[in-house]
Amino acid sequence: PLDLLDLMDSCQGTFGINPDIFMRGLLQEAIRQLAGLMRRKLALEMLGGAIQNGLDRRERVRALEERLRLEDEAEAEAKRKRKREDEPEEGSHNLSEHLVTSADPSEQDRPAKRQK
Secondary structure: OOOHHHHHHHOOOOOOOOHHHHHHHHHHHHHHHHHHHHHHHHHHHHHHHHHHHHHHHHHHHHHHHHHHHHHHHHHHHHHHHHHHHHOOOOOHHHHHHHHHHOOOHHHHHOOOOOOO
8 A cells, every 4th residue: 555644744845745646646545445445344244144154054954963863762762662562561471371271181181072
C-alpha cells in the first residue's frame, strides 16, 4: 500500500503534492483496502458456513448412529426375550416325560387284555 501521508509530509514547501491528487490517491487506497476487507469478510463467512455445515453433519451422523445403536440393542433384547420364552422352563419338559413313563410299571409289564 502506498503511504500517502508520508509522501505528503516529505514534500514540504512549494514543491508539495497537489491536494486533489493526494485526495484521489487516498480515496483509491481506502477503496482498495475496503475491497480487501470485504473479501476477507466473505472468506470468513464462507469458512464459518463450512464449519457450521460440518458440525450439523456431524450431529446428524451422531444422531443416526445413536438411533441405529438403540434399534440394535432393542432388537437384541427382543431376541433374548423370545429365546427365553421359547425355551422350556426347567423341569416342565422332564415332568411331562416323567408323567408318561411313571405309569404303573406293573401294567406295562402285563400283556394287554383282549376284549371279546
